[in-house]
Amino acid sequence: MADDDDWVGGEPPEGRHTRDQADPGYWARxxxxxxxxxxxxxxxxxxxxxxxxLG
Structure with missing residues (x-):
């Protein structure tokens, strides 16, 4: 059984977002x-x- 938490090097399973793709206002909304x-x-x-x- 493969475990995604054991990745080594390269991109993690969830991927990467560059600074221009990031949305800092996401949590504010x-x-x-x-x-x-x-x-x-x-x-x-x-x-x-x-x-x-009542008391």
Missing amino acids: QWKGSAITGAVVLGLILVVVLILL
């Missing part, structure tokens, strides 16, 4: 993580407000 974090924080705030009002 990933909005889902921020949306999930915002929803969790909003949910926690709502729970705390409900506990204070």
Whole structure:
């Protein structure tokens, strides 16, 4: 069984991207993580407000 993690020399199995092919803004355009974090924080705030009002 061949193991891709054992490559030696040459190009790695996932390939290479030159500087002109790179996209540094890629991760800045990933909005889902921020949306999930915002929803969790909003949910926690709502729970705390409900506990204070009902408590």
